[in-house]
Amino acid sequence: MHDGPLTIKDIIRLQRPRLQSPEFAFLSASHTTVGHALSPDEAVHLAAAMQFSGFRSVVGSMWSVDDTFAGQVVSAFYENMFDKPGRLDCTHAAVALHKAMKKLRKQIPIEQQIV
Numbered sequence: 437m438h439d440g441p442l443t444i445k446d447i448i449r450l451q452r453p454r455l456q457s458p459e460f461a462f463l464s465a466s467h468t469t470v471g472h473a474l475s476p477d478e479a480v481h482l483a484a485a486m487q488f489s490g491f492r493s494v495v496g497s498m499w500s501v502d503d504t505f506a507g508q509v510v511s512a513f514y515e516n517m518f519d520k521p522g523r524l525d526c527t528h529a530a531v532a533l534h535k536a537m538k539k540l541r542k543q544i545p546i547e548q549q550i551v
């Protein structure tokens with residue numbers, strides 16, 4: 437973050453009361469679903485912390501991801517995240533990610549798809 441680290445406590449603090457019903461978070465940084473090396477027994481990683489703090493759907497990455505490929509996935513992902521009236525619908529997250537990867541399967545190397 438440009439002004440300092442963002443902690444799980446900061447995210448939880450933001451939820452009360454400003455973001456009363458957070459719907460969706462897309463974490464495009466690398467390793468957002470991996471715990472910290474200094475606390476290997478800790479089960480809570482950033483993506484899980486966001487869900488525990490109230491977000492209904494969270495998408496994150498387990499490994500380092502190439503920015504070019506990540507941008508393509510994000511663009512294809514958001515093409516499928518909206519309902520008929522054009523509102524963001526977080527219940528479409530899993531299907532939207534599946535459709536994005538299916539669309540890009542031949543354009544993105546397999547090692548980046550796994551991420």
